[in-house]
Amino acid sequence: MTKKEALLLAAKELFGEYGYAETTFAMISQRAQVAMGLLAHHYGNKEKLFLAAGMDVLERLLVRLHMSVQEAGTGLEAVERFCRAYLGFSLDPGAHFMVLIRCSPYSDMKTREDREVMVSKFSEVWTLLESCMSMGIRDGSIPPCDPHLATQFVSCALVGSVRTKRLTPYSTPGLYDENIRRVIIALKCA
Amino acid sequence: MTKKEALLLAAKELFGEYGYAETTFAMISQRAQVAMGLLAHHYGNKEKLFLAAGMDVLERLLVRLHMSVQEAGTGLEAVERFCRAYLGFSLDPGAHFMVLIRCSPYSDMKTREDREVMVSKFSEVWTLLESCMSMGIRDGSIPPCDPHLATQFVSCALVGSVRTKRLTPYSTPGLYDENIRRVIIALKCA
Amino acid sequence: MTKKEALLLAAKELFGEYGYAETTFAMISQRAQVAMGLLAHHYGNKEKLFLAAGMDVLERLLVRLHMSVQEAGTGLEAVERFCRAYLGFSLDPGAHFMVLIRCSPYSDMKTREDREVMVSKFSEVWTLLESCMSMGIRDGSIPPCDPHLATQFVSCALVGSVRTKRLTPYSTPGLYDENIRRVIIALKCA
Amino acid sequence: MTKKEALLLAAKELFGEYGYAETTFAMISQRAQVAMGLLAHHYGNKEKLFLAAGMDVLERLLVRLHMSVQEAGTGLEAVERFCRAYLGFSLDPGAHFMVLIRCSPYSDMKTREDREVMVSKFSEVWTLLESCMSMGIRDGSIPPCDPHLATQFVSCALVGSVRTKRLTPYSTPGLYDENIRRVIIALKCA
DNA sequence: TATGAATGAGATTTCATTCAT
DNA sequence: AATGAATGAAATCTCATTCAT
Numbered sequence: 001m002t003k004k005e006a007l008l009l010a011a012k013e014l015f016g017e018y019g020y021a022e023t024t025f026a027m028i029s030q031r032a033q034v035a036m037g038l039l040a041h042h043y044g045n046k047e048k049l050f051l052a053a054g055m056d057v058l059e060r061l062l063v064r065l066h067m068s069v070q071e072a073g074t075g076l077e078a079v080e081r082f083c084r085a086y087l088g089f090s091l092d093p094g095a096h097f098m099v100l101i102r103c104s105p106y107s108d109m110k111t112r113e114d115r116e117v118m119v120s121k122f123s124e125v126w127t128l129l130e131s132c133m134s135m136g137i138r139d140g141s142i143p144p145c146d147p148h149l150a151t152q153f154v155s156c157a158l159v160g161s162v163r164t165k166r167l168t169p170y171s172t173p174g175l176y177d178e179n180i181r182r183v184i185i186a187l188k189c190a
Numbered sequence: 191m192t193k194k195e196a197l198l199l200a201a202k203e204l205f206g207e208y209g210y211a212e213t214t215f216a217m218i219s220q221r222a223q224v225a226m227g228l229l230a231h232h233y234g235n236k237e238k239l240f241l242a243a244g245m246d247v248l249e250r251l252l253v254r255l256h257m258s259v260q261e262a263g264t265g266l267e268a269v270e271r272f273c274r275a276y277l278g279f280s281l282d283p284g285a286h287f288m289v290l291i292r293c294s295p296y297s298d299m300k301t302r303e304d305r306e307v308m309v310s311k312f313s314e315v316w317t318l319l320e321s322c323m324s325m326g327i328r329d330g331s332i333p334p335c336d337p338h339l340a341t342q343f344v345s346c347a348l349v350g351s352v353r354t355k356r357l358t359p360y361s362t363p364g365l366y367d368e369n370i371r372r373v374i375i376a377l378k379c380a
Numbered sequence: 381m382t383k384k385e386a387l388l389l390a391a392k393e394l395f396g397e398y399g400y401a402e403t404t405f406a407m408i409s410q411r412a413q414v415a416m417g418l419l420a421h422h423y424g425n426k427e428k429l430f431l432a433a434g435m436d437v438l439e440r441l442l443v444r445l446h447m448s449v450q451e452a453g454t455g456l457e458a459v460e461r462f463c464r465a466y467l468g469f470s471l472d473p474g475a476h477f478m479v480l481i482r483c484s485p486y487s488d489m490k491t492r493e494d495r496e497v498m499v500s501k502f503s504e505v506w507t508l509l510e511s512c513m514s515m516g517i518r519d520g521s522i523p524p525c526d527p528h529l530a531t532q533f534v535s536c537a538l539v540g541s542v543r544t545k546r547l548t549p550y551s552t553p554g555l556y557d558e559n560i561r562r563v564i565i566a567l568k569c570a
Numbered sequence: 571m572t573k574k575e576a577l578l579l580a581a582k583e584l585f586g587e588y589g590y591a592e593t594t595f596a597m598i599s600q601r602a603q604v605a606m607g608l609l610a611h612h613y614g615n616k617e618k619l620f621l622a623a624g625m626d627v628l629e630r631l632l633v634r635l636h637m638s639v640q641e642a643g644t645g646l647e648a649v650e651r652f653c654r655a656y657l658g659f660s661l662d663p664g665a666h667f668m669v670l671i672r673c674s675p676y677s678d679m680k681t682r683e684d685r686e687v688m689v690s691k692f693s694e695v696w697t698l699l700e701s702c703m704s705m706g707i708r709d710g711s712i713p714p715c716d717p718h719l720a721t722q723f724v725s726c727a728l729v730g731s732v733r734t735k736r737l738t739p740y741s742t743p744g745l746y747d748e749n750i751r752r753v754i755i756a757l758k759c760a
Numbered sequence: 761t762a763t764g765a766a767t768g769a770g771a772t773t774t775c776a777t778t779c780a781t
Numbered sequence: 782a783a784t785g786a787a788t789g790a791a792a793t794c795t796c797a798t799t800c801a802t
Contacts, residue, residue, distance in 0.1 A: 037800085038763075155360075187372075235772075405776060417784055529744060536749055550696060562723045563756070567752075609793095610794060611767095
């Protein structure tokens with residue numbers, strides 16, 4: 001692992017654990033066993049480092065989602081596989097999804113351009129889900145409906161599930177499975 | 191309005207707008223037209239002020255939720271009214287729900303006791319929802335199911351909906367209404 | 381006890397326990413069960429309050445020292461009684477000698493006049509000791525010597541003894557008795 | 571001189587001149603011609619800087635005491651040389667003994683561990699004196715007595731002498747010499 | 761590429777003192 | 782005399798970023 005990679009890894013770990021504001025250059029360089037100056041050298045500034053960390057996580061998420069969805073027979077099945085992959089990703093310690101849960105581009109990034117890069121990348125996630133949804137409506141596995149609104153419903157459920165599971169103490173075993181089940185019901189019975 | 195109240199109001203506005211870390215004592219005292227030292231005098235420190243702001247919002251939310259569900263005929267109706275009240279609250283500019291959406295007790299509060307106070311207050315919200323759910327199961331308006339898991343499903347959908355609506359640019363008109371409709375379907379068709 | 385007296389008592393306790401800088405108006409008024417504003421009302425400012433506390437202690441010390449030396453037959457006996465009274469005073473919880481040990485007029489008081497008032501009062505203590513010494517030289521109980529230098533020797537031994545006993549962890553039982561014994565020897569055998 | 575050393579020097583000067591509480595980061599960094607942030611960078615916080623300053627002074631004191639004592643023929647002579655070195659150190663402008671006289675670890679250091687480090691270092695000073703005392707009792711230059719109590723007597727006299735000389739206005743020329751003379755008498759005639 | 765000392769702006773917090781009641 | 786809210790200056794400490802090596 002190069003020092004640049006070590007820095008990115010440390011950043012993903014620490015941003016996910018402490019949040020953006022509470023994570024300092026000193027913490028990151030120490031965790032990465034690297035001199036502090038190297039951070040600015042490789043990534044420019046804190047926000048750019050966060051951007052790099054978030055983008056790295058998002059790209060890995062997109063790869064997994066695409067792979068999961070490919071194996072689906074119907075659109076509904078694709079949506080379900082998407083949900084399982086998304087929630088599964090949130091539990092994978094090596095995936096560092098917490099970076100995107102504990103931090104928020106909308107609150108933590110002050111530069112509009114940086115924020116837009118990330119927001120645009122994240123929208124690819126929901127675009128993929130919407131393509132599954134549209135496929136399901138076309139192939140009849142999902143009853144006719146506005147695919148965009150249906151996608152938003154699912155995305156909201158996923159977002160809320162991950163926050164509840166990973167951030168709050170209210171979470172109960174079975175939350176993810178049960179929520180996927182209910183989401184699928186809502187799609188099928190609409 | 192006393193200066194103490196002015197401080198709380200300014201805190202709710204600014205925490206909701208800029209997040210915890212980006213809101214400074216100077217911003218709050220300036221917005222409240224008050225000397226900076228008064229903040230510590232009345233609220234002790236930044237975290238305690240955030241706690242006070244969050245608790246104030248939560249208590250008003252609970253009042254509205256209680257009022258809303260009281261008027262319901264069946265448990266299912268109570269759940270639906272709960273959802274509408276919760277989402278409506280998130281859109282009310284005077285309610286300052288953004289304090290609890292932009293900030294997070296789990297990331298922003300370092301003192302365990304403070305966090306627990308807030309977490310415990312927030313759990314009252316979901317306890318109320320669960321009581322509606324149980325009522326619905328008893329009165330037959332909701333098919334038999336684990337009331338706790340069903341409550342978690344609804345709460346996740348609400349949490350995700352509010353975040354999507356109020357924080358992200360992905361939101362589309364009709365999101366709240368559509369999501370409530372789907373949630374109710376998922377409860378009725380399970 | 382009037383509120384003014386309660387404030388002085390609290391000040392003596394707290395200055396002696398925490399030192400000048402670490403003792404705040406809030407601590408004093410809370411300990412005295414009195415409103416903070418009363419402090420400035422009765423004593424003007426922190427330094428004047430410290431002055432009042434120190435003077436109160438010094439005056440009580442002087443009374444005790446005078447009483448003690450009065451009963452002495454010889455000058456040497458007077459010196460010894462002085463030492464016993466001084467060291468005894470430092471152990472009396474009600475005497476609050478710690479105010480003058482933990483704090484220091486030379487470091488803590490910024491106003492020259494205040495400092496001089498206290499310094500001048502403290503010099504009365506050593507003037508009394510010197511008068512005992514002179515008496516001892518006159519009555520032959522102390523061998524001929526410079527009474528001022530002899531007084532300084534005793535005062536240094538007393539000052540060091542009290543600091544060692546009350547502030548440091550090096551102190552050993554018997555320190556006071558042994559030191560008085562040695563001081564008397566040094567006077568008699570010079 | 572590195573900037574770190576410049577900071578330590580400035581700290582020793584200013585703590586010794588104004589005391590712990592009255593010495594500010596701004597004063598120190600200005601005196602050292604260095605940015606304020608460097609203080610925290612090199613020493614962590616004010617207390618740790620004071621610890622470093624005090625330890626530096628103590629270590630130099632110990633070196634001088636050891637050197638002085640080595641050249642002594644008898645134990646009594648060693649004790650006397652110790653006293654002269656100790657008091658001489660207090661007058662050496664480059665030694666900055668005032669740091670330890672004007673400030674006090676018992677009042678100024680809030681962290682127990684820091685305090686203990688310093689207290690433990692200071693006890694080495696008195697341990698050295700006690701070893702001289704024991705030697706004197708063994709070699710007959712000091713009459714038989716409890717070496718620990720005798721050491722405490724001398725240490726109290728030294729502590730009191732330095733305070734009187736360096737902090738108070740009561741001091742008279744010849745104080746140090748006279749006090750050493752009396753202390754030696756007290757040891758020889760006991 | 762790599763280091764870590766150095767910078768300086770800014771944040772929170774403390775607290776003596778004032779003031780209206 | 783008594784209260785405690787209110788003030789604002791100052792202090793400590795943090796930390797992203799720069800820079801010389």
